[in-house]
Amino acid sequence: MTNPTAAMLVIGDEILSGRTRDSNTHHLAGELTARGIRLMEARVVADEAPAIIEAVNALRARWDHVFTSGGIGPTHDDITAEAIAQAFGVAITHRADAMALLSAHYASREMEFNAARQRMARIPDGAVLIDNPISVAPGFSIGNVHVMAGVPNIFQAMLAGVLQGIQGGAPLLSQSLRVERGEGEIAAPFAALAAEFPDLTMGSYPFTVNGAFGTNLVIRGTDAARLDAAMIRLQALFG
Amino acid sequence: MTNPTAAMLVIGDEILSGRTRDSNTHHLAGELTARGIRLMEARVVADEAPAIIEAVNALRARWDHVFTSGGIGPTHDDITAEAIAQAFGVAITHRADAMALLSAHYASREMEFNAARQRMARIPDGAVLIDNPISVAPGFSIGNVHVMAGVPNIFQAMLAGVLQGIQGGAPLLSQSLRVERGEGEIAAPFAALAAEFPDLTMGSYPFTVNGAFGTNLVIRGTDAARLDAAMIRLQALFG
Numbered sequence: 464m465t466n467p468t469a470a471m472l473v474i475g476d477e478i479l480s481g482r483t484r485d486s487n488t489h490h491l492a493g494e495l496t497a498r499g500i501r502l503m504e505a506r507v508v509a510d511e512a513p514a515i516i517e518a519v520n521a522l523r524a525r526w527d528h529v530f531t532s533g534g535i536g537p538t539h540d541d542i543t544a545e546a547i548a549q550a551f552g553v554a555i556t557h558r559a560d561a562m563a564l565l566s567a568h569y570a571s572r573e574m575e576f577n578a579a580r581q582r583m584a585r586i587p588d589g590a591v592l593i594d595n596p597i598s599v600a601p602g603f604s605i606g607n608v609h610v611m612a613g614v615p616n617i618f619q620a621m622l623a624g625v626l627q628g629i630q631g632g633a634p635l636l637s638q639s640l641r642v643e644r645g646e647g648e649i650a651a652p653f654a655a656l657a658a659e660f661p662d663l664t665m666g667s668y669p670f671t672v673n674g675a676f677g678t679n680l681v682i683r684g685t686d687a688a689r690l691d692a693a694m695i696r697l698q699a700l701f702g
Numbered sequence: 703m704t705n706p707t708a709a710m711l712v713i714g715d716e717i718l719s720g721r722t723r724d725s726n727t728h729h730l731a732g733e734l735t736a737r738g739i740r741l742m743e744a745r746v747v748a749d750e751a752p753a754i755i756e757a758v759n760a761l762r763a764r765w766d767h768v769f770t771s772g773g774i775g776p777t778h779d780d781i782t783a784e785a786i787a788q789a790f791g792v793a794i795t796h797r798a799d800a801m802a803l804l805s806a807h808y809a810s811r812e813m814e815f816n817a818a819r820q821r822m823a824r825i826p827d828g829a830v831l832i833d834n835p836i837s838v839a840p841g842f843s844i845g846n847v848h849v850m851a852g853v854p855n856i857f858q859a860m861l862a863g864v865l866q867g868i869q870g871g872a873p874l875l876s877q878s879l880r881v882e883r884g885e886g887e888i889a890a891p892f893a894a895l896a897a898e899f900p901d902l903t904m905g906s907y908p909f910t911v912n913g914a915f916g917t918n919l920v921i922r923g924t925d926a927a928r929l930d931a932a933m934i935r936l937q938a939l940f941g
Contacts, residue, residue: 476903476905476922477905477907477920478727478728478731478744479731479740479741479742479743479744480731480735480741480874480876480922481728481730481731481732481733481734481735481741482876482907482920483907484725484728485727485728486723488717488724488746489717489720489723489724491720492717492718492719492720493720494720495720496719496720501718502718502719502720503718503747503748503753504718504745504746504747504748504753505717505718505745505746506743506744506745506746507727507743507744507745508742508743509742509743510905514742514743536885536906536908537885537886537889538885538888538889538892538893538906539889539892539893539896539897539904540896540904540905540906541906574886577886577889577890578890579885579886579887579889579890579893580886580889582889583886597910598910598915614908614909614910616910635719637719637721646775646776646777646818647776647813647816647818647819647822648818649777650776650777650778650816650818650819650821651816651817651818653777653778654777654778654818657778657779658778664715664779665778665779666715666716666749666779667775667777667779667780668716668721668722669775669853670853671836671837671853671855676837681716681721683715683719
């Protein structure tokens with residue numbers, strides 16, 4: 464497939480400790496799929512510079528885009544921007560464009576633009592700011608890495624802006640059939656069908672309802688006519 | 703810290719496409735934290751052997767335990783067991799102990815123990831079975847890798863069994879304080895407090911309610927007396 468590829472990197476002790484449930488990966492997955500961008504991998508790492516640097520360098524070398532969430536606030540545990548600068552081997556400074564945004568924001572609210580808030584203007588050299596329509600403090604894109612906030616509504620707002628500037632691919636289509644039979648019953652004919660349509664991906668997702676086994680059969684691909692053809696066969700087999 | 707470490711590996715196209723939201727990582731995180739095991743990293747990869755092999759080999763070399771979810775069913779897209787065998791460089795066969803379990807199960811239900819269902823008895827050489835009290839088909843542990851089902855209630859039941867055989871560590875304690883102020887206001891004194899307690903981890907998690915900014919301040923560590931001492935200071939600063 465020629466669809467663009469992507470990875471997600473969630474930065475946050477609070478996810479790994481079980482305190483918070485990550486919702487940004489699921490949101491990103493849906494947005495990318497809708498634009499024909501394939502999410503190939505997701506990782507969660509702790510708020511530790513070596514872990515962030517290693518993950519971002521592995522992911523950016525391998526996939527077309529990397530999206531990160533978390534660790535760009537004003538507190539001492541927010542180390543993502545510094546780690547990304549290190550990963551790219553560039554300097555990080557209080558950038559004039561980010562300082563101007565934040566300075567105006569706090570002035571308008573008559574709040575002190577203190578050292579902690581100024582930390583949020585620390586942007587790696589060569590990065591482009593990502594607009595934050597919720598709370599002003601920007602994210603940034605550097606190379607193929609898009610660095611965003613962890614708070615879900617801010618992540619979502621930043622992502623919407625970033626995605627406007629990214630070329631998508633052919634829509635990643637999917638159709639599914641719910642079958643009231645266990646996977647073990649349908650596996651052989653389903654595998655045979657998958658072998659007949661090597662350009663499509665076929666997945667089987669079991670569930671139980673009131674002790675009875677059922678299976679959602681999902682066909683994915685980019686060619687609508689081929690998907691339709693496979694679904695007609697699937698319906699004939701199990702519908 | 704001398705607490706045991708762990709990683710999670712979620713195997714599943716359905717998570718990366720946005721069709722399904724992973725809940726197993728969050729469940730695992732809570733269970734591990736309660737037992738003093740530190741979840742250091744989590745990854746999601748597609749149902750593709752090279753991706754699974756690379757991830758499991760990277761994670762098992764680095765952390766004390768690796769937990770996986772997904773891809774051990776009877777259908778053609780369930781390739782986790784084969785990939786794990788390849789990662790360890792061992793053979794995989796229809797193992798007698800797993801065959802006996804499944805054979806008896808299907809016989810008792812008067813269901814055919816067909817080739818697809820027999821696939822669920824394919825276990826890498828040297829692995830130990832993980833009990834599946836929900837739907838019988840076992841998971842397995844090989845080396846420090848624990849391979850479990852993706853369906854949440856089965857994952858949870860398998861994990862409960864696995865955790866009985868794993869040595870935990872000193873409880874990972876946490877206390878938190880909710881402050882009705884934005885992070886930018888509390889960052890400097892909070893950082894100073896964190897510097898005074900280098901044996902503890904202090905994190906700051908912003909939220910908004912009705913447009914007002916607030917922050918959850920969380921202190922983590924294994925020494926209850928030190929946590930209490932830090933919380934008294936935190937209360938004095940922001941309580």
